[in-house]
Amino acid sequence: MEIKKLLQEMTTEEKAAFLSGKNVWQTRDFKRLGIPSIFCSDGPHGIRKQAGAGDHLGLNASLPATCFPTAATIANSWDEELGEELGAALGEEASVQDVNVLLGPGLNIKRSPLCGRNFEYFSEDPYLSGKMAASYIRGIQSQGVYACPKHFAVNSQELRRMAMDSVLDERTLREIYLTGFEIAVKEGHPGSIMSSYNEVNGVYANENKHLLQDILRKEWGFDGIVITDWGGSNDHVQGVAAGSNLEMPAPGLDSAREILQALKEKKLTMEELDSCVEDLLKAVMTLSAKAKNKKTSFSKEEHHELAKKAAEQSAVLLKNIDNILPLAPGTKVAVIGDFAVEPRYQGAGSSMVNPTKLETMEQVMRNYDLEVVGICRGYQRSGEEDAVMKKEALDLAANAEVVIYCFGLDELSESEGLDRPHMRIPQNQIELLKAIVQVNENVTGILSAGAAVEMPWHNCCKAILHGYLYGQAGAGAMMNILTGKVNPSGHLNETYPLSYEDTPAFRYFPSAQRISQYRESIYIGYRYFATGKVKVQYPFGYGLSYTTFEYSNIKATEKGVEFTLTNTGKYDGAEVAQLYVGLPNAIVFRPEKELKGFKKVFLKSGESRQIFIPFDDKTFRYWNVKTNRWETEMGTYHIMIGSNVEDIRLEAELSLEGTTKEYPYNPAKLPYYYTGIIQQISDQEFEELLGRPIPSGKWSGDLDRNDAICQMYYAKSRLARLIYKCLTYLKKKSEEKGKPDLNILFIYNMPFRGIAKMTNGAVSREMVDGMVMAVNGHLFRGLKKIIGGFFANIRANKMYEEKLKNE
The missing domain is CATH 3.20.20.300 (Glycoside hydrolase, family 3, N-terminal domain)
Known part of the structure; x- marks a missing residue:
């Protein structure tokens, strides 16, 4: 029809x-x-269709599906x-x-x-x-x-x-x-x-x-x-x-x-x-x-192999001192770390997948030409110290030529409904790493984490291979890279700062009260670090290989940029060539450089290739808030080709006439935005950028249906404050177990209106208004509204359902 x-x-x-x-x-x-x-x-990285009755909070298990690496991992490819x-x-x-x-x-x-x-x-x-x-x-x-x-x-x-x-x-x-x-x-x-x-x-x-x-x-x-x-x-x-x-x-x-x-x-x-x-x-x-034309089955094995291939192409080699990697055949290795036995391969929340199979380092080690002197957990995943486990790990490490140390962020650190309180890896993992290096300096770290971490311990590792959250086949993928079957080619999708305090939104994240002020403006990630000359641990776009690449012969035209890329090392491998564009002395404030194109290129040892990265409608544009449209500023642009944002190998210039006739800003009123030093922007300067006063995010004293349940510490009702304390206690207890309770987190952050939207019609907006009334100290009036609304909702639902049936 x-x-x-x-x-x-x-x-x-x-x-x-x-x-x-x-x-x-x-x-x-x-x-x-x-x-x-x-x-x-x-299911952004694997299907999460529940086996029983559906529930958004994940109370029922999901059907088996391939758990591919998460988006943060694949972006490194x-x-x-x-x-x-x-x-x-x-x-x-x-x-x-x-x-x-x-x-x-x-x-x-x-x-x-x-x-x-x-x-x-x-x-x-x-x-x-x-x-x-x-x-x-x-x-x-x-x-x-x-x-x-x-x-x-x-x-x-x-x-x-x-x-x-x-x-x-x-x-x-x-x-x-x-x-x-x-x-x-x-x-x-x-x-x-x-x-x-x-x-x-x-x-x-x-x-x-x-x-x-x-x-x-x-x-x-x-x-x-x-x-x-x-x-x-x-x-x-x-x-x-x-x-x-x-x-x-x-x-x-x-x-x-x-x-x-x-x-x-x-x-x-x-x-x-x-x-x-x-x-x-x-x-x-x-x-x-x-x-009607759908398939009835898929190859679990083929998809598992695809998950492995994805993990291999996305892992980032951050460090490789003395070319300790790849490991020589027959190397005596000790495998230490809880993640080697029970891997961290996905995050927590609505994306959590029930994998069709799951590889672990412990399982796959036997498939490689290495002499494994032993495998042990070494540390408690919960973060508690364990002297017996630590001694076992140190004894193993002392008897090996190379230690493979599997560590990273735990489940509590990365979950929907919960932001991290800091960027550190659990301290007991780092204490063990520091102890291991005292008995064996040849440590190769296998890092598992879905986001950037502080790395003051990086000198303890001769090599660091970052697998991110690598999915169900990640263990085999890591071993293929460690042993040289695969040449690493991942490059970081994000900057790794020296410390959290160095990050651009440090003073503005998370929101204070209800308002989250984006005072850092366009200076996000590398845009801030490169412009402000802030030293970082590893820059955006960074990644090592077992081979080397040479860039040469750059030529920029109005259509794009062309250059030659050569594999000058002894291994076949892939390089991620990155195009950055900047405009020195710009009239409109902007970052020093911005990513405007990239190409991943596989080259055999000794092979050269001409690479062309085209310009598009986003290469030179900026948003003009005065004219309310995309425009181009006139000037001589720097066209930069590099292996990461800090490692620029080739540069060219390109002059453009531009489209701007009316410039959007008065530099005198936005001094810090023009320098890129944006960690302490004043109210006055932010309001100038916004073009309006900063809204107040403070609660008025009364809660409304759009306030979150976790704001009940403001409640005038003693009962509501007691419920808040109970919910906070349950949240804290779940966190102490090391794995977040997603149901508690969802309820904790949910506004009152969500009760009407998540209960399949059992609660109406009128009933929610009664709840809010009770929370604000009008208990009996609120209860009257809730009870009256309950029966009114039942009657109205029945009448509506009858109408739908009779149509």
Whole structure:
């Protein structure tokens, strides 16, 4: 049936109900019209379809699926072809499991190393993020499944993520936080996109017309559906008016009644409703048709090998003193570390995958020509000291030629719903490392972590191989690199600072109260470190190889840059050539250099190749806040080719006339933004950049439905404060166990309104208002409203369901 005809045959009640989920993972179906349900599932690095009844909090186990390396890992490959191959495998597994919409990839910018969800995101750089996301999307959608890139937009912290306002200037929004999404949309053409929990400049992302209408649909030409993050709908009517198509997971029919009431009160037009319904109908009918041709199985072994290949190409060799790697055949090795026995291979949260199989270093060691003198855990994963384990490790280390030390961040450090308190690896792991080097100086560290860490201990290791969170086949991948079967070719997707205090958002992260001020502006990651000449541990784009590469013969034209790349070493290998662009003495403040292109090139030993990296519409642009459009500043641009942001091998110049007639800034009023020294921006200077006063993020004294449950320490009700203390106690106890309780974390950070959005219609907005009333000290009035709302909600739901049945 044609979509237009189907739309005409739907009643207004059906249309209103259609825009919210039927249950945790499915859309509503209407049998009389032949409209089926479609199924959504988490899984940016592996499918997480639950085996029992669906629940967003993950109480029920998920079906087995391939656990590929996380996005933060794959971004180190700088390989779009690999991204597309992984996307196709994810799409295939989704299709086999009857999943229509795969909720990923995640491509939020790594504003701070402390964001607990950084392991799910590609990079601190929007260009690299966008290119990798687009490749995933193309792969996923080649299998008849929609990708759903997330979280749109400016979602950079987990603390109070559903009740937090990201405050930033339009240029920073466009250049840093939206460019990755722009590339993903324009080059990947996703069928859906997920709006984020947070507000952006005072308006919730899911009802933000500037984001969803002006930019996403009108400027970028997005023609898919917008899906809320789970529980991320604030005002459903405003969301529909902004063009958000699907409210998830299952708010019940209270949301549908809100739409009907808004139509009556003319707060929503029938045209706005029909537009959202029509887009969702197209998606549902298209995906249902594609699902008829789906596969019934996939090769678990082939996908496992792909996961291994991905881990091999993404691992970063950070250090290799005296060419200790690759290990010579027959080397006597001691394998030490809890991660060798029980690997850290993925993060925690909604992306957690139940792997089809799982390799460990302990298991795979027997497959290599090495003499293993022993394997032991060495340290407690929980962080506690253990003298017996430590002595066993030191005895093993003393009897080996080389120690392979497996260490890194534990599960508690990297989880959805929880930001890291610091950048350090658990101290007991570092104390053991320092003790090992006293008995054996030949230590090769295998680092497992999904985000940057401080590395004051790096001198204890002769070699450091960073596998990030390498998925289910990562152990074999690490051994293939250690023994030289694979030449490492990963390059860092993010900067590794000397200390957290050196990072640009240090003083502004996380949010204070409800407002997160992005005072660092465009100076994120390497943009800040390179401009401010801040020394780092390892720069953005850094990565070693067992071979060497020479760059020569650069030539820049208006179309792009050409140069020669030669493998001058004795091993075949791949290099990531990176294009950076800068404009010295610019009139509009900007970073010293910005990534504008890259190419991963495999060369045999002694081979040379001419490499061409084209310029595109993003190479020279900046967002002019005065003219409200993309422009180019006139001047002589530096075109730089390097192996990382600090290792520039070739430079050329290119003069451009530019388009700017009206410059956006008065340098005298933005002195620190023009120097790049942005760690202590004053209120006055930030307000000049914003073009408006800084909003107040302080609570007024009364909580409202948009405040998080963790804010009940402000509550006037003693009972509410007691509930808060109990929840805080449970959260602390779960953290002490070393693995976060995701259910507690979700509830802790959830605003009161989320109770109405996450309970399948059992709780209405009226009941939530009663809860808030009780929390604010009006217990009996609040209880009266809750009880009255409960019975009113039951009656209204039954009446609505009868209408839907009788249509």
